[in-house]
Amino acid sequence: MCGRLVAAFLIIALLMAGVGCWDRRDPEMRGYVLATAFDYDPDRELYQITVQIAHVMGQIEEAHAGGNPDPGEPRPFWVLSAYGETPFHAREHLVEGTSRELFWGHNIVTVFSEELARSGLRPVLDFLERERQLRLISRPLVVQGDVRKLMEAEFPLEDTGARGLQRQITAVQFDANIFPAMFLSEVYNQLEQPGFEILIGRAEVLVADEEGGSHGEDGNDDDMVVPPVRLGGAAAFVDDVFRGWFEPDEIRGWHLVGGEHQSSYLVPSPGEEGATVGLETISEKARMYPVVEGDEVGINIELKARTRIQEYTGDHEILRDDQFIDSLRRRSAEALRADIEKTISRSQELGSDVLGLGNLIYRKKPHEWWEIEDDWDEIFPELEVNIDVQVVIKRAGLIGPPVQR
Amino acid sequence: MKQPEEKINNRQLFIILFMIRSTVLMSFLPVLTSADALQDAWVAAVISFFPVALLLYLICRTVQGYPDMTAVDYMQNLLGRWVGKVVSAFLIFVFLHMAAAEGRIYAAVITIDFLTETPLVFVLGTVLVLGAVAAHAGIEVIGRCADLVMPVFFIILLGSLLISTPLFADGLSNLEPVLARGFGPPLRASVVPTGAAARFLVLTMLTRTLNQPRKVLRISMASFTLSTIMLIIASLVVVVVLGPHKGARTVFPLFTMIRTIQLSEFLERVEIFAIFAWAFGTFIGVSVLLYCATKGLSQLLGLRTYRPLIGPVFLFVLTNANHTWRDLFQLRTFYHPDLYGPWVLLVFLLTVGLPYAVHVLRGSRSDHVR
Numbered sequence: 001m002c003g004r005l006v007a008a009f010l011i012i013a014l015l016m017a018g019v020g021c022w023d024r025r026d027p028e029m030r031g032y033v034l035a036t037a038f039d040y041d042p043d044r045e046l047y048q049i050t051v052q053i054a055h056v057m058g059q060i061e062e063a064h065a066g067g068n069p070d071p072g073e074p075r076p077f078w079v080l081s082a083y084g085e086t087p088f089h090a091r092e093h094l095v096e097g098t099s100r101e102l103f104w105g106h107n108i109v110t111v112f113s114e115e116l117a118r119s120g121l122r123p124v125l126d127f128l129e130r131e132r133q134l135r136l137i138s139r140p141l142v143v144q145g146d147v148r149k150l151m152e153a154e155f156p157l158e159d160t161g162a163r164g165l166q167r168q169i170t171a172v173q174f175d176a177n178i179f180p181a182m183f184l185s186e187v188y189n190q191l192e193q194p195g196f197e198i199l200i201g202r203a204e205v206l207v208a209d210e211e212g213g214s215h216g217e218d219g220n221d222d223d224m225v226v227p228p229v230r231l232g233g234a235a236a237f238v239d240d241v242f243r244g245w246f247e248p249d250e251i252r253g254w255h256l257v258g259g260e261h262q263s264s265y266l267v268p269s270p271g272e273e274g275a276t277v278g279l280e281t282i283s284e285k286a287r288m289y290p291v292v293e294g295d296e297v298g299i300n301i302e303l304k305a306r307t308r309i310q311e312y313t314g315d316h317e318i319l320r321d322d323q324f325i326d327s328l329r330r331r332s333a334e335a336l337r338a339d340i341e342k343t344i345s346r347s348q349e350l351g352s353d354v355l356g357l358g359n360l361i362y363r364k365k366p367h368e369w370w371e372i373e374d375d376w377d378e379i380f381p382e383l384e385v386n387i388d389v390q391v392v393i394k395r396a397g398l399i400g401p402p403v404q405r
Numbered sequence: 406m407k408q409p410e411e412k413i414n415n416r417q418l419f420i421i422l423f424m425i426r427s428t429v430l431m432s433f434l435p436v437l438t439s440a441d442a443l444q445d446a447w448v449a450a451v452i453s454f455f456p457v458a459l460l461l462y463l464i465c466r467t468v469q470g471y472p473d474m475t476a477v478d479y480m481q482n483l484l485g486r487w488v489g490k491v492v493s494a495f496l497i498f499v500f501l502h503m504a505a506a507e508g509r510i511y512a513a514v515i516t517i518d519f520l521t522e523t524p525l526v527f528v529l530g531t532v533l534v535l536g537a538v539a540a541h542a543g544i545e546v547i548g549r550c551a552d553l554v555m556p557v558f559f560i561i562l563l564g565s566l567l568i569s570t571p572l573f574a575d576g577l578s579n580l581e582p583v584l585a586r587g588f589g590p591p592l593r594a595s596v597v598p599t600g601a602a603a604r605f606l607v608l609t610m611l612t613r614t615l616n617q618p619r620k621v622l623r624i625s626m627a628s629f630t631l632s633t634i635m636l637i638i639a640s641l642v643v644v645v646v647l648g649p650h651k652g653a654r655t656v657f658p659l660f661t662m663i664r665t666i667q668l669s670e671f672l673e674r675v676e677i678f679a680i681f682a683w684a685f686g687t688f689i690g691v692s693v694l695l696y697c698a699t700k701g702l703s704q705l706l707g708l709r710t711y712r713p714l715i716g717p718v719f720l721f722v723l724t725n726a727n728h729t730w731r732d733l734f735q736l737r738t739f740y741h742p743d744l745y746g747p748w749v750l751l752v753f754l755l756t757v758g759l760p761y762a763v764h765v766l767r768g769s770r771s772d773h774v775r
Contacts, residue, residue, distance in 0.1 A: 137667040185665045189648030366585035
């Protein structure tokens with residue numbers, strides 16, 4: 001009898017669980033947040049949250065129109081903003097402007113405004129980490145320009161702006177060394193590690209002009225760039241507060257030291273006036289180690305890179321001239337070394353240890369680190385870094401000498 | 406008419422012990438979250454091996470001396486009728502307390518991470534009802550259930566850890582520096598995983614049901630070694646992927662780690678599988694603990710069968726699990742080395758140390774070992 005009662009209870013419990021959502025939070029009744037942006041208004045001391053929500057009807061319209069919907073038709077996403085005294089408070093106010101309960105589990109891009117970065121990311125980081133629906137696998141960005149414009153930007157090749165941003169990050173991550181692509185989870189790890197400062201990639205909103213080109217909001221860019229958003233460079237922080245920008249060419253060294261991704265660079269062709277050689281690294285292996293002698297602290301960086309020639313504007317018989325290749329190798333090493341130096345000097349200039357050189361000392365020589373930890377802010381800008389780069393040129397593409405006549 | 410004695414085989418005991426330990430250790434990864442070991446959490450897992458191995462040895466040597474008895478019987482034999490009864494009652498309370506803790510931790514992760522508006526008592530009730538039904542069915546049924554769920558449990562657990570290997574290259578530096586602050590932090594962090602070995606006290610009730618009780622030490626050590634290896638791997642993986650500080654701040658680090666994994670654009674959001682595994686582990690743990698508690702209680706009260714006690718004991722555990730810890734903060738506080746350490750020390754001294762000491766002093770080992 002007892003067994004039957006228990007079995008009946010279990011069957012009823014399972015049936016109740018199987019018919020649908022207890023609180024009628026069915027998937028088709030929810031608004032799916034794809035990207036989230038945070039801004040801060042220092043005058044009003046208010047946080048602003050802006051979300052990009054998938055618009056299912058807009059996506060259907062766009063699919064029917066073959067990717068080119070009529071201007072009057074709904075867009076495949078909708079952008080909504082709200083203010084609040086804290087990030088959480090701002091999020092709570094979003095509900096006042098939407099007919100659907102928002103679901104955050106599909107948020108793939110997280111954007112911080114420059115203003116927020118200057119006031120400190122910590123309140124937003126806490127909210128992002130604590131909220132169960134949000135995941136730390138979203139891509140963080142710091143936007144230079146209007147956050148709202150970034151969230152409303154349409155990417156011609158993608159259905160939603162969030163997807164466009166995510167794919168642009170992936171593309172720039174693998175094809176160019178000008179943007180530090182990372183996941184939000186890595187930001188937390190770096191922020192908490194001793195002797196490490198965070199570096200978050202920069203997104204710049206481009207504005208269309210009358211001639212059909214586009215430029216940055218400061219109006220200084222040329223009109224050759226036509227995408228809605230340009231990714232390149234990064235925001236450097238000290239603790240959670242923005243310290244300054246890294247330009248795209250100052251990011252290459254960050255990638256080289258991290259031993260990540262391909263790096264392309266140009267060097268003058270040896271012995272040829274005006275000619276250049278374009279090279280690309282196939283693989284890089286960087287080794288860093290601290291040198292601590294008494295009060296003297298330094299860092300040695302050794303980089304070994306294997307490269308290939310991708311472009312040559314001269315007319316030398318490059319495959320049969322060892323001297324040419326030797327010279328090219330030295331010039332390549334110098335170019336890569338200059339990239340690393342550029343990153344280090346910018347980071348020292350800003351006082352933001354984005355390469356984690358202090359963390360390197362902590363990891364390899366913890367007792368020495370604890371002695372200098374409190375003075376690291378003074379030591380770091382003057383830190384001596386020795387860079388040794390060795391380059392091997394492995395290939396020259398599908399041809400030897402360039403086309404001749 | 407006397408009912409036939411229920412029996413489980415060595416493999417089933419191996420699985421039960423593996424799941425009962427792995428579940429609680431993986432849930433909130435105490436080597437990382439209970440103290441300040443940070444990147445040396447894996448060292449804490451290694452350290453915890455030795456005291457737990459000693460504990461297992463003591464438990465197994467004692468129960469092997471009385472292979473036809475449960476703890477309730479041999480405690481009275483060794484310590485005298487009344488002291489034996491008191492210590493047995495304490496042991497039964499420890500079983501019930503562990504069952505309540507097991508259910509409460511599971512309910513906590515479900516209500517914090519997934520079903521945030523579902524009443525805690527509902528989730529608790531669900532898992533405890535399942536455990537009570539299995540306990541009512543008997544240890545043979547629990548053993549077969551363990552056989553059934555073990556492949557899923559193990560594959561999911563291993564898969565959850567292996568899925569993160571592509572992230573290893575970038576995160577290995579998170580493991581440095583090794584032991585820079587000496588052995589103090591990992592020693593502190595090893596207290597809770599060592600204490601979690603109190604779950605191995607089920608051996609004092611289950612050895613009698615083994616069809617080969619002579620092998621209980623070997624089987625227990627093998628199971629314990631495997632669970633320790635998994636714990637070491639889990640602590641390494643969590644630190645590598647999340648980082649030592651983030652991992653230590655997280656309530657359920659293993660789940661957060663799995664949530665953080667994204668391989669390419671398609672392999673992500675796989676933590677639900679880990680929840681399945683955990684649910685299986687909790688089910689086995691709760692059912693074994695309820696079985697041991699009710700079996701022991703029935704012997705203590707002189708009842709012919711333990712089954713009528715399942716219902717009242719279920720209600721007692723449900724109430725305990727719901728009210729012993731007011732909230733998650735109290736639950737975490739309970740698993741702090743300063744509190745949990747003295748508690749499990751008392752448990753081990755009374756239920757393992759005392760009987761073993763008397764057993765050795767009486768020289769009864771040679772008389773009783775088969």
